[in-house]
Amino acid sequence: MAKNSARDIEVTAFATHQIITQPNPLRKVLRRVDEKDTDDPVARAEQALASLSGEFKQWMTTEVNRLSAAYLAIGNDGFTRERRDELFHAAHDIKGDAVTFGYPAAAGIAESLCRVIEHAPDLEEVPAELFTHHINAILAILHENTRLDSISVSAELSRRLRKVADDYLADVNRDRPEHLEVILAPSIAPAE
């Protein structure tokens, strides 16, 4: 796909800004099809994603092991910048991927853990149990997820941990309104 040449680009100057327009360089990939066209690329992709699902438990195990290892490293080295970032990224990846992998409650707990890491004023002062409860809960969900009766327990565990973490963050940030505002703002993530 070639991009437009410089001569196709039109620049209109105004007092505070320029507006740059050009013919749509991707217009050639758009194809008009009949309304009766049965090809459904989204359905095809969903099917392809489903075909990967046999690997999701192993992928989730890898991500959770990464989280555990990152927290263990903090036990040895303390909350250095590097260690803090490793823990945050591991939790953040679980937050983003766990729903796709079939572990929605783990995603919620990982999000709660991310919020603690991001908004606690001093990570060394955070009670260790707040970290271990989050990490142990994610581990438990991973190992028990196939049992139907554990699903509601997982969701309840996720809700309670989030409540404990939010109460803690609201308390330690009571004099930091900019953090408080972010903590209390609703998530933009699509509802499950």
Place this chain on the structure above:
Amino acid sequence: MFRIDFNKLRFLICDDNPHMRRILRTLLHSFGAREVYEAEDGATALEMYSHYVPDIVIADWAMPIFDGLELAQMIRQPESKGNPYAPIIMLTGHSEKRRVTVARDAGVTEFLAKPISAKGLYQRILNVVANPRPFIKTKTYFGPDRRRNTNSAYMGPERRVGEKHEVLQQPSLLDKARSTI
């Protein structure tokens, strides 16, 4: 009704997580894409961007060396020899309103909050292909027009002056990030 000929599009995926790269690659291939390049950090992504000249970039926010936000800022250099106009879709686990604003101000074209879905990804790609927005250059910004709605009553400090420009009516980036499609 329109369809995209994905086999004519070249994609660059930038994500440090191999599982997410695999999922993205699977989705794009099943849409029909053939050319999908992958980078696991921002620096490699920038190199591949210059080398392969992708039509669409799909970038994670959190990446080593430099992140997706910095990658967007580096691509959006109006004087660069490369293509500063390529659509950038930011796919991220960050789900706070202020993150969407920061991404928008870095020149990101579309924002897709995880968990990823085939429908959400397809809709973002369709939108950047079918509805490209004009680019705006100010002293502090270069990127797609950030205004999605006309508000003639707005008189705030960031009001652009001296134009009557058509604005594409689209949901705001934030509204789109909140929805799965």
